[in-house]
Amino acid sequence: MEGIRYPKENTLYKKKEYTQIGQSKPRIDGVSKATGAGKYCGDLKFPNMLYGKMLTSPHAHAKILSIDTSEAEKIPGVIKVITHKDVPDLKYGISPARWDENVLCIDKVRFVGDKVAAVACVDEETCYKALKAIKVEYEVLPAVLDYRTAMNEDMPQIHEEYPRNINTEIHQLFGDVDKALEEAYHVRTDVFEGQRTYQCPIEPHSAISIWKDNKLTVYSSTQSVHYFQYYIAREFGLKMGDVRVIRPLVGGGFGGKLEPTGLEFNGAVLSRLTGRPVKMFYDRAEMFAHNRGRHQGHYEITTGVSKEGKILAAKANFVLDGGAYTSLGIATAYYAGGLLPLTYDFENYQFDLVRMYTNLPACGAQRGHGAPQPKYAFESHLDNVAEDLGIDPIEIRKRNARQANTNTCNGMGIQSCYLSEALDKIEEITDWKAKKEKGLPKGRGIGMATGSFVTGAGYPIYRNDYPSSSCMVRVNEDGTSATLYANAIDIGQGSDTVLCQMTAEAMGYRYENMKIVTGDTETAPLDFGAYSSRQTAYCGWACKRAGEEIKAKILETAGFMMHLPPEDLECEEGIIFSKSRPKVEPITFEEAAKKYFIIKGPLVGTGVYTVPRLGGYHKGAPVATSPSYSFCTQAAEVQVDEETGEIEVLHAWDVHDAGQIINPALMKGQVHGAFGMGFSETVMEEVVFNKDGKIINPDVGGYRIITALDMPNFTNDLIPSNDEPATPWGLKEIGEGSNNPTMGAVRNAIYDATGVNIATLPLSYEKVWRAIKEKKEKEQAAK
Amino acid sequence: MYLPDFDYYVPASVAEACQLLAENIDCAKVISGGTDLLPKMKHGLLSPQILVSIKKIPGLRKIEYVQGKGVVIGAASTINDIVFSEVVQQKYPSVSNAAHTMAANQVRHSGTVGGNLVSAVPSADMPPILMALNATATIEGPNGQRQLPVEDVFCGPSKCLLEKSEIITEIIIPDQAMTGSTYFKFALRRAGALAVVGVAAAVQVENDVIKDARVALGAVAPVPMRAKKTEEFLIGKKISDELLEEAGKIAASECKPITDFRASEEYRRDLVRIYTKRALRKAIDHGHI
Numbered sequence A: 001m002e003g004i005r006y007p008k009e010n011t012l013y014k015k016k017e018y019t020q021i022g023q024s025k026p027r028i029d030g031v032s033k034a035t036g037a038g039k040y041c042g043d044l045k046f047p048n049m050l051y052g053k054m055l056t057s058p059h060a061h062a063k064i065l066s067i068d069t070s071e072a073e074k075i076p077g078v079i080k081v082i083t084h085k086d087v088p089d090l091k092y093g094i095s096p097a098r099w100d101e102n103v104l105c106i107d108k109v110r111f112v113g114d115k116v117a118a119v120a121c122v123d124e125e126t127c128y129k130a131l132k133a134i135k136v137e138y139e140v141l142p143a144v145l146d147y148r149t150a151m152n153e154d155m156p157q158i159h160e161e162y163p164r165n166i167n168t169e170i171h172q173l174f175g176d177v178d179k180a181l182e183e184a185y186h187v188r189t190d191v192f193e194g195q196r197t198y199q200c201p202i203e204p205h206s207a208i209s210i211w212k213d214n215k216l217t218v219y220s221s222t223q224s225v226h227y228f229q230y231y232i233a234r235e236f237g238l239k240m241g242d243v244r245v246i247r248p249l250v251g252g253g254f255g256g257k258l259e260p261t262g263l264e265f266n267g268a269v270l271s272r273l274t275g276r277p278v279k280m281f282y283d284r285a286e287m288f289a290h291n292r293g294r295h296q297g298h299y300e301i302t303t304g305v306s307k308e309g310k311i312l313a314a315k316a317n318f319v320l321d322g323g324a325y326t327s328l329g330i331a332t333a334y335y336a337g338g339l340l341p342l343t344y345d346f347e348n349y350q351f352d353l354v355r356m357y358t359n360l361p362a363c364g365a366q367r368g369h370g371a372p373q374p375k376y377a378f379e380s381h382l383d384n385v386a387e388d389l390g391i392d393p394i395e396i397r398k399r400n401a402r403q404a405n406t407n408t409c410n411g412m413g414i415q416s417c418y419l420s421e422a423l424d425k426i427e428e429i430t431d432w433k434a435k436k437e438k439g440l441p442k443g444r445g446i447g448m449a450t451g452s453f454v455t456g457a458g459y460p461i462y463r464n465d466y467p468s469s470s471c472m473v474r475v476n477e478d479g480t481s482a483t484l485y486a487n488a489i490d491i492g493q494g495s496d497t498v499l500c501q502m503t504a505e506a507m508g509y510r511y512e513n514m515k516i517v518t519g520d521t522e523t524a525p526l527d528f529g530a531y532s533s534r535q536t537a538y539c540g541w542a543c544k545r546a547g548e549e550i551k552a553k554i555l556e557t558a559g560f561m562m563h564l565p566p567e568d569l570e571c572e573e574g575i576i577f578s579k580s581r582p583k584v585e586p587i588t589f590e591e592a593a594k595k596y597f598i599i600k601g602p603l604v605g606t607g608v609y610t611v612p613r614l615g616g617y618h619k620g621a622p623v624a625t626s627p628s629y630s631f632c633t634q635a636a637e638v639q640v641d642e643e644t645g646e647i648e649v650l651h652a653w654d655v656h657d658a659g660q661i662i663n664p665a666l667m668k669g670q671v672h673g674a675f676g677m678g679f680s681e682t683v684m685e686e687v688v689f690n691k692d693g694k695i696i697n698p699d700v701g702g703y704r705i706i707t708a709l710d711m712p713n714f715t716n717d718l719i720p721s722n723d724e725p726a727t728p729w730g731l732k733e734i735g736e737g738s739n740n741p742t743m744g745a746v747r748n749a750i751y752d753a754t755g756v757n758i759a760t761l762p763l764s765y766e767k768v769w770r771a772i773k774e775k776k777e778k779e780q781a782a783k
Numbered sequence B: 001m002y003l004p005d006f007d008y009y010v011p012a013s014v015a016e017a018c019q020l021l022a023e024n025i026d027c028a029k030v031i032s033g034g035t036d037l038l039p040k041m042k043h044g045l046l047s048p049q050i051l052v053s054i055k056k057i058p059g060l061r062k063i064e065y066v067q068g069k070g071v072v073i074g075a076a077s078t079i080n081d082i083v084f085s086e087v088v089q090q091k092y093p094s095v096s097n098a099a100h101t102m103a104a105n106q107v108r109h110s111g112t113v114g115g116n117l118v119s120a121v122p123s124a125d126m127p128p129i130l131m132a133l134n135a136t137a138t139i140e141g142p143n144g145q146r147q148l149p150v151e152d153v154f155c156g157p158s159k160c161l162l163e164k165s166e167i168i169t170e171i172i173i174p175d176q177a178m179t180g181s182t183y184f185k186f187a188l189r190r191a192g193a194l195a196v197v198g199v200a201a202a203v204q205v206e207n208d209v210i211k212d213a214r215v216a217l218g219a220v221a222p223v224p225m226r227a228k229k230t231e232e233f234l235i236g237k238k239i240s241d242e243l244l245e246e247a248g249k250i251a252a253s254e255c256k257p258i259t260d261f262r263a264s265e266e267y268r269r270d271l272v273r274i275y276t277k278r279a280l281r282k283a284i285d286h287g288h289i
């Protein structure tokens, strides 16, 4: 198998012959995307279609005194202008615990970009004219722009229902932390500060709404057709069956396209009022204003360790900047501390957090959800502890590494786990020991960290008892193709491809003959969508089961055709043969499938997967539970220009415990992308606001994401295994755990290179420059 | 973010272009690659009713060596034309390399050198190296032609000493007594980023002595600037690391950077020190690179 090197004597990996999975099959959507033939939501046009845009608040916090749309309505080409009076006043959101957003603001705006009115016009240009002509009278209120002081007594209150601007408060305690800290050989506290980053997917958010004959159809660039269907139906009091959500190709989501954006609600109302399809989209600056990117936070971490570096107790005390609304922030908040006990085994753990409301755009889920910044803090802290104790960073991690078949102190059950092996491997392939012993050239440093993530969230976002994933496979009448119907959402990660591979494997068929229909609530069955790295495992189970049903049906027909008992038959790559009688002439899948259709009608298989009940019973226990967890280690070797502070990652390594790999090329793509994103967040990315709460860099020039040229050389490695019982074929997630260690690894490398600690993210060139300068000045003064 | 309506003219000669500009003096603008102008129009910062494209004017995209004149670069040459020009690569790889530091491939493919000068952005990447090599711009208008040293083209952020009816037709890099030149761009990522600091240096070295030096700085003053005190300090001195360090310090003190969200004034100054030193060293040791 290309790219995977299985050690000769591998006791972990029971080698099985797979024909469809474990192979770098080309992406099913690759050609259409590369040639431009594929259609994204923004490419779609419908007869008579109108264009819509929203008017948003220029103030961070203000009362709306009046809205006058009369001038706008007079402009030729303006078909409809709406305000809060025209839309439902039912509050929505994505976390049901805090539905706190209005389709259009009623009496108050809470951030620069809050939605105030919407227009539908014959073209885009007229929309901008119309927006300019709407007169809104505001009474500007003092704004809360710093989450660290948002709780103070004298701060204005953003939401009436939430005194002192506290959106969420978490207090969890497991074991006896105080006692353990008292008994510890060494106790250390570090404080780290994160920054606000934004997903910035390449494709902007958009939605086309068509409300016709009591039925609402919405084309949307979304990570979940199901949640959109549910939230749209709920908002308008429609039956879910009368709401159809269709997802054309999606150009990236990274967590920011899971929740309603306002485009679908306003578009739907405008379509109902005008009787015409309405297309609405965000431009780049509007995407930044809508945001829902990564929360910035203040992270205080304390651990008490034994002389040998064993963690006896850990305390996490966090404050998050949530922005003006809840978004997915409650889950973010629980994830922030919930995932910390995964990679290291400790019994005593205290996790306290407040998520603050501020007059800034709402924060939500971004790749890795709440975990990357806290993990960065923990991994940086752990290197500091190791230094205090004179223990090597890899060694201290080995001494604390999570083992298979254990439970975390906060109630998560881990079955398959090869973190220790991944630590050995990263030590070996980075030549760690030699580099540590001999030292590196000036300005050079190496650092590493560990990571882990859920292979799918244990619970759906709103409470329901539907299965997590389901699918249906229909074989073409003559057996020459099979179509998978699933609402797993390919947002670029490649789920369409791996699901077809898995289905073909289970059917005994060929990937090349698979077709797929996804992202349409009217043709494919329910799936909650692409988030929490669930798609491959959850929908994979459904595909495996549907495929196996087809295989069973086809072997029965083949048995009848071949005069052999079906139990004696096997089907691989579309060839059906006798297991016991090699001389019996095989027949093809196509022949048997055709015969099946002639005798019995459509050859269909269905599959469904429901996550078993997981987790403990404490408040917040459901978040961070998962049937299975990936583990990984990452290392980076950096060169810092000691004069300018410029940082270059010379090489990076990733060793993954990701179970059975379905598609090695896509796996590598995920890891490369995740490292790039993590590196970018470590040194470059930051949404910057002016003193009035307006974003000053809402574009891809000012908001710097690394380019291909900034990406280091990369080594992918694996600890191969397939013994995870909770997932199909023993696979594990790869999409989000792979950016869990990155920030810590890069920070630790920078520290190793320079000996300077930088308290706030991003670790920009200038901050590194300043820290080095200050260190030199101090050293000089000491002389 | 929507491009407003405008009329679009594609004149066939410089004279025709200048006439169009003169006739519509308050509402027309030259468009070359459009990479600076169109984003500004989309953001509503500019709203010319007439755009006069110079892209189809014969000769404006030529790059050639003219005996007695120097390397002549047509103003409508794209940045990539300069990157890949054999003439430039042969005579002044430093200019080709400077061009390559700009933006990303897509922008280099449409943006032009004329536009890079006339947009008069303090952080523009072409002016420092052109100034270090003492390049001049040929300017044509309804009243004829004139020459202006590149460094005199700018008079403030986004402001040029060009009449509204004038266009730059070519940039001339004269034959050099300078033995080496180079441009360093310090940006916050490897592509698609504006210079936080740009430093170009050209030197004439004879027997380890700097006979002549020109240092030009980008992104640290309202317009690309010559570091004249630094130059004066260097001329006639024997080359040493200490000398170059000192030159860096002088450049750092004579530049006038500001603080913005990309970098602080203090950081920019120190970068000028570091890169002046490095640029001088490179130009001394490696020629026009």
Ligand SMILES: Cc1cc2nc3c(=O)[nH]c(=O)nc-3n(C[C@H](O)[C@H](O)[C@H](O)COP(=O)(O)OP(=O)(O)OC[C@H]3O[C@@H](n4cnc5c(N)ncnc54)[C@H](O)[C@@H]3O)c2cc1C
Pocket (backbone or CB within 6 Å): A701, B029, B030, B031, B032, B033, B034, B035, B036, B037, B038, B039, B054, B075, B076, B079, B101, B102, B103, B104, B107, B110, B111, B112, B113, B114, B115, B116, B117, B118, B119, B123, B124, B125, B126, B162, B166, B167, B168, B169, B192, B193, B194, B195
């Ligand atoms: C994403 C992006 C990244 C960028 N990065 C960089 C960078 O790293 N470094 C950098 O220096 N620049 C950068 N730029 C700015 C820009 O691309 C360059 O300045 C480019 O050289 C401008 O040339 P143009 O032909 O596109 O100019 P245009 O947009 O066509 O014109 C710019 C201005 O010059 C005038 N003009 C153009 N040609 C002439 C002429 N011959 N005579 C008189 N007036 C003229 C126009 O009227 C206009 O006012 C970037 C731009 C973008 C969009």
